[in-house]
């Protein structure tokens with residue numbers, strides 16, 4: 342049986358990044374097929390995906406006769422395949438991890454919407470607006486409080502799906518924030534998270550690609 346992840350362009354697809362990370366961190370072997378979601382080939386490629394996956398988006402994991410679409414479903418599946426190692430055993434800690442993952446998955450209350458995943462890779466990043474700095478501080482204050490409760494090193498203790506869900510956001514924010522000094526625990530967490538070999542493997546490929554320019558970045 343084959344297991345194939347239809348993944349996305351590495352400097353543009355934050356959702357694919359999350360699913361890919363969970364499979365890697367779970368130690369699950371899989372083939373990767375990068376679907377180019379940049380224009381102009383974007384629409385034809387996504388139409389092909391829609392032929393076997395209802396949302397017509399990436400990521401999609403095809404595991405034998407089972408099609409798993411949506412990054413969070415793939416992450417949960419990766420966790421199941423590795424015996425639940427990517428979520429805490431304690432019921433309340435697991436609920437906390439799932440709350441964080443769900444918040445991210447539901448759009449993170451629109452925090453810094455113009456600071457896209459793509460913009461993390463721009464060589465000439467713009468300064469954040471005052472509004473973006475205060476939105477970032479809000480999420481850093483949440484991470485700081487969660488890390489104080491768990492004592493780290495990851496959000497709910499050991500590495501979990503919650504940390505992996507936030508990797509693209511950590512990258513977006515840390516690549517733009519003037520300073521993280523106000524958030525020492527989050528700063529440490531972000532550093533450890535971004536240095537994981539899985540994250541570094543994806544980022545090495547992402548950084549080698551031509552940046553994907555988005556119109557609303559400098560508005």
Ligand SMILES: N[C@@H](CCC(=O)N[C@@H](CS)C(=O)NCC(=O)O)C(=O)O
Nearest residue numbers: 354355356357398399400411412413
């Ligand atoms: N909720 C979905 C979102 C997936 C998603 O939006 N993927 C983007 C690429 S990062 C995509 O394929 N978009 C297709 C489109 O915009 O038509 C998930 O978590 O997998």
